[in-house]
Amino acid sequence: MKVQVNRTYNFNAGPSALPITVLEKAQQELIDFRGTGMSVMELSHRSKPYEEVHNQAIDSLRELLSIPDNYEVLFLQGGASLQFSMIPMNFLQPGKQAAYVMTGSWSEKAFTEAKLFGEVYHSASTKEGKYRSIPKVEELQFKNEDAYLHITSNNTIYGTQWKEYPNTGEVPLIADMSSDILSKPIDVSKFALIYAGAQKNLGPSGVTVVIIRKDLLAQANTNIPTMLKYGTHAKNNSLYNTPPTFGIYMLGEVLNWARELGGLKAISELNDKKANLIYDAIDSSNGFYIGHAEKDSRSLMNITFNLKTEELEKRFLAQAKLEGFVGVNGHRSVGGCRVSTYNAVPFEACKAFSEFMIQFQKENN
Structure with a gap:
């Protein structure tokens, strides 16, 4: 009998998510x-x-x-x-x-x-x-x-x-x-x-x-x-x-x-869509979320941002953990928030996190 496994939303910066089909094989x-x-x-x-x-x-x-x-x-x-x-x-x-x-x-x-x-x-x-x-x-x-x-x-x-x-x-x-x-x-x-x-x-x-x-x-x-x-x-x-x-x-x-999946062209297109879900949540937040990187230098792999106050940031990270999002804390040297959207991170995980960001803003603005 196949055991049902609950997979987390893994946004770790490395070691990072691996494709579920590869793990199963x-x-x-x-x-x-x-x-x-x-x-x-x-x-x-x-x-x-x-x-x-x-x-x-x-x-x-x-x-x-x-x-x-x-x-x-x-x-x-x-x-x-x-x-x-x-x-x-x-x-x-x-x-x-x-x-x-x-x-x-x-x-x-x-x-x-x-x-x-x-x-x-x-x-x-x-x-x-x-x-x-x-x-x-x-x-x-x-x-x-x-x-x-x-x-x-x-x-x-x-x-x-x-x-x-x-x-x-x-x-x-x-x-x-x-x-x-x-x-x-x-x-x-x-x-x-x-x-x-x-x-x-x-x-x-x-x-x-x-x-x-x-x-x-x-x-x-x-x-x-x-x-x-x-x-x-x-x-x-x-x-x-x-x-x-x-x-x-x-x-x-x-x-x-x-x-x-279709090689690098298909992977690149999917990575664009995944990252844009989260960057859109940052850009439409009217300063509630503050992206670290300048727009023309933004990474499609590691999305870094802060919240408008330190208190809100702590609350955001704690709530993200409770919601099952792993690896969202920024690097220990700089703090803040970081979402790593490497190839094997599913589109659905990025969509769920984007929706979480929008909902958190509504509840705490």
Whole structure:
């Protein structure tokens, strides 16, 4: 007999919601994966059944993102936070500088790590404006001889997102896309390296995706630890050491789900509709709800706002919790409210939250 499960409205910023159909399939295959008599977690990462899982996930990512053949797709560990160090360790050569666009806490952390390995500077920053916006492309400052230009495509804490990516010419463009990868079509060829922790739109925590252009890979420093070389993982198809096999299996299933939804165009259209439900509630509230991000920089993944008084905000968050909305508190560093509407968050959840916001305003205005 199937047990009825009450699913909550999950707006957590990460780890975040996963598609229910993916969870159900994983549940069905948990003990006996495709007739092997073992869980996928028990399979040798050198076995043929796991090899198929691994390679299918890579192929699916290539297909969905239209990744050109001159890029490697890697599955690493350590999250985006390890990439903050691996990138300068591999690509910030002596005598070179790297430019960082400062749009929030995660770009700050990436910049801080890079300073340990060489010379870095701010290409642009919106910190003075409390990270309410994304710099205009024409405002970016960088030099043709720079090792790379680094951006954070979506800022989970402040709720801002790049709408247009810069053309950097010969300067490699590197992007942390942890919180909006797979949410909309992108031109991968604009970037020399894209990295993303899986726990927002790609799968469970524990897997980090790196998409790296082969010519950049060839320029990497060699006098660094073996496990921290991108080349090590590229040469071994991300199987140099034991990978997070279950996480990669789940990632592959999420990619299958995304394909069945209609791919990135369909996902992007749905994400627009979901986010607009909540932004409309903010914009029509006459100042009862106050959005943090400027309108031309608003994120479709993380919607950040405050209420007009601190007392109302506390009451709002408490009532949201009672109504079954989880993960609505803003990041601990800034407070306020945040609703994360990643790919797997259903339209119905966003509609329910929008209706809750409208009703709360009526009762407390």
